[in-house]
Amino acid sequence: MVVLLIAAWAFLVLILFTTIHHRFTNAFCKSNKRLDGKTCVVTGGTMGMGLEIAKDFARRGAKVIIACPFENEGLDAQKLIKEETGNNQVIFKHLNLESLESTRNFAQDILRTEDRLDVLVNNAGVGAFASLTPDGLLNTMQINYYGPFLLTILMLPLLKQTGTSEDKTRIVNTTSVLHKIGTFKPKNMNRPEDWIMVYSNSKLCLVLFTRELAKRLKGQNVVVNAVDPGGVGTKIYYNSTGAFFGKFLEIFCKKVMKTPWEGCQTALHVALDEKLGDVSGEYFRNCKRHRAKALCYDDKAARELWDESVQLVKLQQCEMDECIR
DSSP, X not given: OHHHHHHHHHHHHHHHHHHHHHHHHOOOOOOOOOOTTOEEEEETTTSHHHHHHHHHHHHTTOEEEEEESOHHHHHHHHHHHHHHHOOOOEEEEEOOTTOHHHHHHHHHHHHHHOSOOOEEEEOOOOSOXXXXXXXXXXXXXXXXXXXXXXXXXXXXXXXXXXXXXXSOEEEEEEXXXXXXXXXXXXXXXXXXXXXXXXXXXXXXXXHHHHHHHHHHTTTTTEEEEEEEOOSBOOHHHHTSSOHHHHXXXXXXHHHHSBOHHHHTHHHHHHHHOGGGTTOOSOXXXXXXXXXXXXXXXXXXXXXHHHHHHHHHTTOOHHHHHHHOO
C-alpha cells in the first residue's frame, strides 16, 4: 500500500510539472483543410479528445465513424456531433478494444461497408487496470496497444487502397510523455507491473509500433505518426485510480490541465497539415516533431515487439501477407 501511494504521488508530481510546461507552450492546429468526400475513423470518439477530434473532422465535411464499446454513449455522441456541426455523416459503431474478436468484427464491418478510409485515429485508451482480458492480455496493454495494433493492421488494405502519392492516408497514434519511463523486455511486454509502468509501457509500445510500421509502409501511400497530447484533463486519470485519489485527480485535472480541445490539437495537426503529407514514423508534441525516448529508435527492439504483437493478437501469416506487402 505504501509503495502504491508513493508511486501515485510521484505520478502526480510528474503530471503536474509536465502539465504546467505543456499548458504554457501549447500549440494549435492551423490547417484550413476541408475533408469533403473523405472518411475518418476515431476510436474513443465519444468523449474527451476523441470527441473533439471527431467534431473537428465533421465540421470539415468528413464522414466520421466514431467507435466505442458503449452504445448509449456512442449514440449520444453521434447526436451531439450532428447537432453541433450540421454534418449528418456521423456514424457510431461498436468497438471493444478489450476483445480481439470485437476488434476484428469492427475492422471487417468497416472493410465491408466503406469504400475508402483517409484517416485512422487510434485515440481510445485507459489509465490503468490490472486484470486480464478474456484474451489473456492485461487490460491496459490490450486497450492501449494490442487492440490498436490489430485494428491498424486489419485496416491497412483499405488505407492503402485510398491513399495516393499526392494525398496519402494517415494513421495517428495517441501516446504520452510517460512512454519515456516505460521499459522494454522482449517477449514479456504483457507482464504485470504497477499501474504507472503498465500504462507507460503501453505508450512506449505505441511509439515503437509507429516507427516500425512506418518502415514497413514506405512507398505505399500511407503515413503513420505518434502524438503526445500533453497533460489533458480527461477521465482516463481519475477513472483509473480509485475513489479517493480519483476524486482528487478530477479536481486537479479540471483546474490545471489542458482541456480536451486543447489536448487534441497535435493530433489534428498531424492528421490535417498539408506539409506533413510525406512525414512518417515521427513523434509529435505541441504540433512539432520531438525526440522520443532513445529506445524508440532501436530497430531490433521494434522488430521484436512487432513479432511478439503479431503472435499475441493471433494474426495469421496469410493476413500479414495481405495487409503488409
